[in-house]
Amino acid sequence: MTAVQLTPQDTVERGLALAADEGADGCVVLVAETSSTNLRWANNTLTTNGAMRGSNVTVIATVGSGEGTAAGVIGRSSVTEDSLREIVSAAIATARAAGPAEDARPLVDGTASPDWDLEPEETSVSVYEKFAPSLGESLKQASAENRRLFGFADHEVVTLYVGSSTGLRLRQALPRGYVSSTGKVGAHSAWVGTATRDFTDVDPLALDTELTRRLGWAGRTVSVDAGRHPTILPPAAVADLVTYLYWVLDGRDAFEGQTVFSKPGGGTRIGDTLSPQPVNLHSDPALAGLEAFAFAVARSSGGSSSVFDNGLTLAATDWIRGGKLEHLMTSRYTADLIDVPTATPGIDNYVLSVDGASGSTDDLVAGLDHGLLVTCLWYIRVVEPQTLLLTGLTRDGVYLVENGEVTGAVNNFRFNESPVDLLARFTAAGATVPSFSREWGDYFSRTATPPLLIPDYNMSSVSQAN
Amino acid sequence: MPDIDAAFLALPRHELAAAALQRARDLGATFAEFRLERIRSESISLRDSVLESAKDDEDLGLAVRVIHDGTWGFAAGVALTADEAVLLAEQAVHMAQVSRPINAETIELADEPVYDDVSWISSYEIDPFSVPRAEKVALLTDYSDRLLKADGVAHVSVHVATVHECKFYENSAGTSYTQQRVRIGPSITAHGVAEDRFDSMSSTAPPAGRGWEYMTGTGWNWDDELAQIPGWLAEKLAAPSVEAGTYDLVIDPSNLWLTIHESIGHATELDRALGYEANYAGTSFATLDQLGTLKYGSPVMHVTGDRTAEHGLSTVGYDDEGVAAQQWDLVKGGILVGYQVDRRMAKKNEDVLGAPRSNGCAYADSSGHIPIQRMANVSLQPAADGPSTEELISRVQNGIYIVGDRSWSIDMQRYNFQFTGQRFYKITNGKLDGQLRDVAYQATTTDFWGSMEAVGGPQTYVLGGALNCGKAQPAQSGAVSHGCPSALFRGVRILNTTQEAGR
Numbered sequence: 001m002t003a004v005q006l007t008p009q010d011t012v013e014r015g016l017a018l019a020a021d022e023g024a025d026g027c028v029v030l031v032a033e034t035s036s037t038n039l040r041w042a043n044n045t046l047t048t049n050g051a052m053r054g055s056n057v058t059v060i061a062t063v064g065s066g067e068g069t070a071a072g073v074i075g076r077s078s079v080t081e082d083s084l085r086e087i088v089s090a091a092i093a094t095a096r097a098a099g100p101a102e103d104a105r106p107l108v109d110g111t112a113s114p115d116w117d118l119e120p121e122e123t124s125v126s127v128y129e130k131f132a133p134s135l136g137e138s139l140k141q142a143s144a145e146n147r148r149l150f151g152f153a154d155h156e157v158v159t160l161y162v163g164s165s166t167g168l169r170l171r172q173a174l175p176r177g178y179v180s181s182t183g184k185v186g187a188h189s190a191w192v193g194t195a196t197r198d199f200t201d202v203d204p205l206a207l208d209t210e211l212t213r214r215l216g217w218a219g220r221t222v223s224v225d226a227g228r229h230p231t232i233l234p235p236a237a238v239a240d241l242v243t244y245l246y247w248v249l250d251g252r253d254a255f256e257g258q259t260v261f262s263k264p265g266g267g268t269r270i271g272d273t274l275s276p277q278p279v280n281l282h283s284d285p286a287l288a289g290l291e292a293f294a295f296a297v298a299r300s301s302g303g304s305s306s307v308f309d310n311g312l313t314l315a316a317t318d319w320i321r322g323g324k325l326e327h328l329m330t331s332r333y334t335a336d337l338i339d340v341p342t343a344t345p346g347i348d349n350y351v352l353s354v355d356g357a358s359g360s361t362d363d364l365v366a367g368l369d370h371g372l373l374v375t376c377l378w379y380i381r382v383v384e385p386q387t388l389l390l391t392g393l394t395r396d397g398v399y400l401v402e403n404g405e406v407t408g409a410v411n412n413f414r415f416n417e418s419p420v421d422l423l424a425r426f427t428a429a430g431a432t433v434p435s436f437s438r439e440w441g442d443y444f445s446r447t448a449t450p451p452l453l454i455p456d457y458n459m460s461s462v463s464q465a466n
Numbered sequence: 467m468p469d470i471d472a473a474f475l476a477l478p479r480h481e482l483a484a485a486a487l488q489r490a491r492d493l494g495a496t497f498a499e500f501r502l503e504r505i506r507s508e509s510i511s512l513r514d515s516v517l518e519s520a521k522d523d524e525d526l527g528l529a530v531r532v533i534h535d536g537t538w539g540f541a542a543g544v545a546l547t548a549d550e551a552v553l554l555a556e557q558a559v560h561m562a563q564v565s566r567p568i569n570a571e572t573i574e575l576a577d578e579p580v581y582d583d584v585s586w587i588s589s590y591e592i593d594p595f596s597v598p599r600a601e602k603v604a605l606l607t608d609y610s611d612r613l614l615k616a617d618g619v620a621h622v623s624v625h626v627a628t629v630h631e632c633k634f635y636e637n638s639a640g641t642s643y644t645q646q647r648v649r650i651g652p653s654i655t656a657h658g659v660a661e662d663r664f665d666s667m668s669s670t671a672p673p674a675g676r677g678w679e680y681m682t683g684t685g686w687n688w689d690d691e692l693a694q695i696p697g698w699l700a701e702k703l704a705a706p707s708v709e710a711g712t713y714d715l716v717i718d719p720s721n722l723w724l725t726i727h728e729s730i731g732h733a734t735e736l737d738r739a740l741g742y743e744a745n746y747a748g749t750s751f752a753t754l755d756q757l758g759t760l761k762y763g764s765p766v767m768h769v770t771g772d773r774t775a776e777h778g779l780s781t782v783g784y785d786d787e788g789v790a791a792q793q794w795d796l797v798k799g800g801i802l803v804g805y806q807v808d809r810r811m812a813k814k815n816e817d818v819l820g821a822p823r824s825n826g827c828a829y830a831d832s833s834g835h836i837p838i839q840r841m842a843n844v845s846l847q848p849a850a851d852g853p854s855t856e857e858l859i860s861r862v863q864n865g866i867y868i869v870g871d872r873s874w875s876i877d878m879q880r881y882n883f884q885f886t887g888q889r890f891y892k893i894t895n896g897k898l899d900g901q902l903r904d905v906a907y908q909a910t911t912t913d914f915w916g917s918m919e920a921v922g923g924p925q926t927y928v929l930g931g932a933l934n935c936g937k938a939q940p941a942q943s944g945a946v947s948h949g950c951p952s953a954l955f956r957g958v959r960i961l962n963t964t965q966e967a968g969r
Contacts, residue, residue, distance in 0.1 A: 005545055040939055042742045045570035049561045050540040050940070052834045054527070075523040078544040094522070097600045102516050125564050136568040143570075150744040152939035180939070182745040191745075256621050257659045264662055300509065300519040307519075378748070379875040383886060383906060386663055389967040391884050391906075393877045395748070414875075414882050414908070416966035442941055460966060461908055461959075465748070465879035 006081055008033055008120060011057055012163035014081070018088040019061050020165065024095070025069070026062035026107045027088075028164045028310045030297065031055070033120035036156035039128060043148050044139045051125055055079065058299050060307045061091035062107070069104035070095045071307050075299060101308070103301050103333035108311040112169035120159035121173040127155045131179075131199050138208040142183070147215065149208070151181035154442075155199060160297060168311045170295050178436060178445050179204070182396055183211035187466045188221075188409055190214035191376050191396035193236060193436040195445040197289075214375065214397055220408035222400045224462075230371030231457035232401065234361040235435035238449040240377040241419040242352050243440045244390060246281070248382075249319055249346075251328035252303035255338040260388035260420050261328060268328055268338055275323035275424040278355035283347035284316035289434060290446040292348035304329035304346055314347050322355070323423075349446035357429035361451040364430055366404040368453065373399040373406060376438035377415075388418045393463050395438075412466065413459035428453035468593055468677075470585055470646045474504050474632040477546060479644070483636035485548040486530045489555035491638060495532035495539075495562075497575065498555070499637035501786065502528045502546075503833040505629060506595055510602060512624040515610040517603055527833035530554040534562035536572035540836045576812035576824050578641070578789050586645040586783025589776050590677035594628035594650060597678045602626070605681060609692055613656045616696030618703070620664075621657040626650065626681065627673075627933060629945075633786075641788035649675050649779055649945055651933040656695050660703040665903070667699035668888055670720035670870045672930040673945065675777040685777070698889055698901075705901040708890065710962040714865035715907065715955045716858045721887045722846070723930025723948040724871045729911040730762075730769055731844040731948065733880035734796045735827075736805040736815065742839075746939050748878025751911065752802055754818055760802035763915025766849065769797040771806050771842035773826050778843040779931045779945035782826070786837035789826040796844065800915070808839045831942040838938045845929075845949035852923030855952040861920070865893040866905065866960065871930075873906070884908040886963065906961045917958060922951035 006014065008031040019027035034054040040047050058075040072094030074087050128135075131153065142149045155177035162170040179202050180193040192210050196202050233241070254261035254268040261269045285294040296312040298305040309331050318326045327344045335343040365373060380392035391414065398410045430451040437447060483500040490498035504526045511519040528551060529542040539562030541554040594602075606624050613622045629649045636642035651673030657666045671686045680686060717725070732750070737743060739750040752760055762769075773791035775781050782791050787809045796804045805811075807819065808828040816822040829840035859867055870888025877883070890905040891898045909917075931947035 036940070038940055039565065039568075041568065042744060043740075046537070046565045046568040047742055048538055048540065048836050048838070049565045050542070050836050051557050051561055052542040053544065054542075054834055055544050056525075073519075073521045075521065076526070077524065078526045078546060090522070094520070094599060097598070098517060098520065098603075102513075102518065125561060128564070132564065132568065139568055139570075148741070148744075150741060152745055154940060180745055184744065189744075256657070257664045258621070258657055258666070262664070300511070300521045302511070302519060303513075378878055381873050381875045383873045383884075384904075384963050384967060387964075387967040387969065389963060391873065391875045393875065393882065395878045412877065412882075414877070414884060416884075416961070416963070418967055421968065442939065458966065458968065460884075460961065461882060463877040463882035464751070464910065465877040465881050 008161040009117060011079060011084060012161055015059055015084055015088055016163060016165055018085055019092065022089060022092050024061040024063060024092050025065060026165045028060040028107060030058040030310065031161040033159045034156060035122040036154065037123055037125045037127060038152065038154040039132065040152045041139065042150045044143045057087065059087050059091040061095045063095045064100060067104060068100045070098040071101050072098060073300060073307060103306040103308055103331055105308045105332045107164050107166045107308060108168055109166045110168035110311055113171045116169045116171050118171065121157045123155050123157045127199050128153065131202060131204060134204040138204045148184045149181060151179065153179045160293060162295065162311050164311060170311055172293055174293060176445060178441055179207065181207050181211060183215055185215050188215060188218035189396040189466065191438060193438060193441055195434065195436045195441065217399050217406050218409035222408045222410050224410045226413060226459045226461045228456040228458050230368060231454045232361065232364045232368060232371065232373045232451060233454065234375055234451045235433050235449040236438060237374055237377050238352065238452055239435040239437035239447045240380060240439050241422065242449060243437050243444050243447065244380060245388065245419040246350050248388060249329045250303040251330035251334045251338050254328055259385055261325065269325050270328060271325065273324050274320060274420060277323055277426065279320055279323050279423050280318065280353045281320040281350060282318050283350045285314045285347055287349055287351065290349040290448060292446055296345040304331060304334060306331035306333055309345060312343065312345060314345060317344050317347065351432060351448040352450065353432040354429035354450055357431060357450055359430045361430060364428055364451050364453050365401050365406060368401045369403060371401050372410060373401050378439055380439055383416065388420050389416060390418060391416050412463040414461045414463055415458055416460045417458050422454055425454060426452040427455045468587060470587060470644055471632055477502065479634040481548060482528060482546065482551045486551035486555045487636065487638050489552045490530065490532045490559060493556065493559040495534045495559060497533040497638055499531050501833055502634040504632045505832055508594065508628045510606065510626050512606050512610050514621055515607050515614055520599060525832055528554065529833045530558045531836060532558045532562055533573050534559050535566055537562040537566045537569040538573055542834045573810060574813045575809040576822050578809065578824065580640040581643055581784065581788065582640060584643045588647040588675050588781060590648045591679040592677040593630060593648060594678040595630055609654060609688065612692045613695060618658050618700040619656045619696050620659045623655045625653045635786065635788055637788050643784045645783045648677050649673060650677065650680050652681060656699050658699045658703050665699065665703050667695050667702065668870065670888060673779060673933045675779050675781055701901045702889065702903055705903045707904045707964055708902040708960060708962050710965060711960055712957050713960050714862045715958050716862060716865065716867045717953055717955065718869040719926065719928035719930055719950045719952060720870045721868045722950045722953060724874050725885055726844060726846055726948045726950055727932065728874060728876040729880055729883055731841050733911065734805050735839055735841065736807045736811045737839040747937050751879045751881055754815065756802055757818060758803060761800055762797045762802050762912060763800045764918045765800045766921050767797055767800045767915055767918060768847040769844060770794065770847060771796050771804065771825060771844055773842045775843045775947065777929060778947040780841060780843045780947060785826040785828045786830050787824065787828040789824045792825050794825055806839060806842055811839060829944060831944060835940065835942050838942065840937065840944045841935065841946045843947040846921065848924045848927045848951035849921050852921055852951060855922055855926050858920060858922060858952055858954045859893055859898065860896040861954060862893045863895055866902065867891040867893055867898060881910050904963045906963050908959050908961055914955065914958065917955045918953055919956050920954045922953060926951040
């Protein structure tokens with residue numbers, strides 16, 4: 001009960017000093033301080049809520065030099081002055097017991113962030129001071145109108161501190177929030193979601209207005225058979241599919257012949273044209289409104305990441321440019337392995353854009369004679385990695401488009417489609433806007449995507465779900 | 467039988483709980499509960515016999531949940547001090563107060579007997595964290611080498627996740643317990659490359675509520691399976707593509723567990739049926755008004771919920787609301803007869819459920835999360851004198867025998883699903899007739915279970931499962947087992963996945 005809690009900066013400095021004292025050749029200490037708060041509701045009433053604080057310390061000790069370097073990784077929450085010594089010792093012992101790491105590289109050099117000495121930033125339930133009363137109002141309004149609302153609001157702030165024996169002292173605080181809301185009237189449902197940094201730009205009543213508009217489209221219901229249909233995917237649905245594509249941009253997996261980005265016979269498809277359309281997939285930690293961590297953070301090594309790369313500056317990266325595959329995600333080790341000049345670690349955001357595209361989802365609807373508008377997708381999983389064939393379902397909002405207007409609600413479908421193929425097959429696109437994936441937005445919310453018109457989206461079967 | 471970890475017992479469990487619960491009472495909470503949890507996890511990954519990553523984590527924290535003015539409030543933190551425990555109680559009450567205006571239902575809990583300072587340990591032999599890392603890596607390297615040396619294997623990936631979970635719980639009614647669980651999840655995959663395509667073949671060893679002994683042969687025959695994987699992979703790479711159509715299926719437990727998880731396990735969660743997950747994981751077609759009447763499947767279908775099964779991933783002594791573990795029926799004779807519930811849902815729906823007691827399905831995946839209704843081990847029971855897998859296959863003229871899991875997806879009411887697998891054997895005139903590839907089966911839940919003609923005997927029963935079932939907002943990860951025998955299904959739709967991709 002008398003354990004001494006350390007500040008993040010003290011944890012880093014003492015950890016590095018302990019590692020040096022105990023004979024480590026190198027060390028990286030990562031401290032992640034998190035706070036979060038959430039509200040959840042269903043059937044027009046609150047169901048759960050929470051306010052959580054977390055602290056996690058990861059010590060990466062290295063022993064040896066050059067290609068003979070080994071690493072030991074130990075992570076702990078609730079670290080105190082006493083337990084830090086145990087963690088550092090354990091990391092060094094683990095490194096000494098391990099063989100040389102395949103991905104070993106010199107630890108990243110660097111300087112101190114100007115805000116290194118600042119305390120962690122926090123969120124609290126007060127972030128909902130304006131949101132919660134408006135939410136309460138929208139729940140009451142929904143009850144009065146025989147609509148049911150279900151949803152979730154979440155806000156978190158993560159403050160990362162990264163220090164290394166090579167002098168690196170990086171700090172960054174990153175807020176993230178989102179609201180996801182589903183409305184139901186009888187057997188019909190609709191969904192809206194949006195990401196935010198601070199909830200000052202989220203209006204529950206406006207979200208409810210959009211839900212009500214979509215639910216209104218269900219005044220007429222139409223049964224549509226499975227098959228290949230002209231289909232408009234709004235930005236949220238495009239994000240559902242493209243996020244999966246983003247996650248398989250792993251350079252090593254592609255090099256070893258395991259993904260859609262593998263070249264038959266060996267090697268990667270870097271340089272191949274994936275789409276005849278001027279499609280771009282771009283990441284940049286400094287993107288306004290989609291800011292992400294500006295340096296690599298890796299608590300374990302994998303195909304596209306390495307614990308030796310912690311602190312590596314993340315640069316703006318074109319994954320796809322003009323329809324051509326430009327880069328795959330790599331650590332420094334993987335970059336050497338697949339023979340590309342620069343490491344390109346993953347970044348926690350992306351922008352999908354089509355050169356020259358403009359207009360909104362409504363504009364695409366206005367230009368479609370007959371087809372479907374699918375507002376969100378769900379339960380998306382890889383069926384065949386070779387083609388990145390995904391299966392999944394529509395939910396909470398499939399509509400019929402006739403003569404440029406939404407004319408009714410349609411049953412749900414199971415689809416089987418590949419986002420790589422979709423980027424090669426779409427026939428119209430709108431302007432890129434901030435989006436929020438229904439399925440992945442909880443984890444990956446920093447996305448911007450355009451609406452797309454797919455001329456022959458493969459609806460494999462009808463789903464009875466509503 | 468191992469003991470509860472002494473280092474966890476040395477933590478000031480009772481003192482922290484007393485501070486938190488007293489503060490909650492002082493602030494007017496009508497119910498309060500305290501959890502102290504320590505979750506150790508280790509992840510070891512090898513790529514082509516080389517150690518790629520090994521990480522040892524520990525998550526230790528405390529949580530307070532209260533009912534104040536009929537409203538839930540929850541707070542969690544990491545400092546193991548009485549001051550922090552008091553602060554969390556205050557924050558939880560504050561959360562309840564802030565939330566009160568948007569709460570339209572008074573929270574009430576079903577009664578549960580008081581268990582005074584009891585303890586429980588899951589069934590395992592060797593704590594994975596007691597085994598030296600080098601020893602573990604050496605074993606996994608050996609397993610990798612066996613596959614890499616085989617013809618046709620281009621790459622091998624190995625991953626083993628282990629978890630050691632200690633939990634202390636105390637509530638304002640007087641229940642307190644300490645329990646310890648261990649689980650392990652191995653994944654071993656061989657990758658092969660043919661002239662124009664690639665494929666992989668994974669071990670079908672399920673994650674289990676066992677210790678490190680699982681990796682050395684207790685509960686799984688690694689020698690046998692590793693010897694066969696290269697041949698299975700080579701045969702699949704050379705196999706003909708399936709012709710899409712309707713087939714009779716014999717489904718191995720290594721595949722069927724996942725279909726049970728998605729189409730029965732989640733569908734019989736009462737919180738889903740009541741709409742609590744409507745914005746996220748979805749609802750259920752098995753609504754409460756159909757309890758006792760819904761024809762879920764064929765008369766041979768008997769499904770149980772069970773938090774007591776030995777080596778089950780969802781097996782506990784007590785749940786996260788202080789409810790003792792139980793076993794009960796979910797589907798009997800093909801009819802929906804039960805749900806998975808927690809204390810709030812049991813109380814709120816006692817008139818319909820007819821049982822004013824929770825069946826112990828509350829779980830939080832860490833101290834940082836609120837307990838929600840989570841899945842028990844949901845299992846399809848075998849027929850007492852039922853047939854072998856070979857006998858089931860012998861009843862099929864034109865069909866497919868499916869082994870191992872791979873891709874899975876189901877809609878938000880648990881109707882429409884699509885699954886693939888590791889291996890697909892054509893069945894011709896009652897006998898296996900070589901592997902097929904590009905197979906996916908697609909069906910509606912009640913049609914599929916209604917087409918189940920026979921279940922195998924106890925000799926075919928295997929406890930499968932998953933370590934990472936996702937649910938709730940904020941998202942939580944749960945581990946759950948599903949036992950089942952082999953089973954025979956008539957007339958199921960088979961897709962050709964290459965054709966589905968438009969090729």
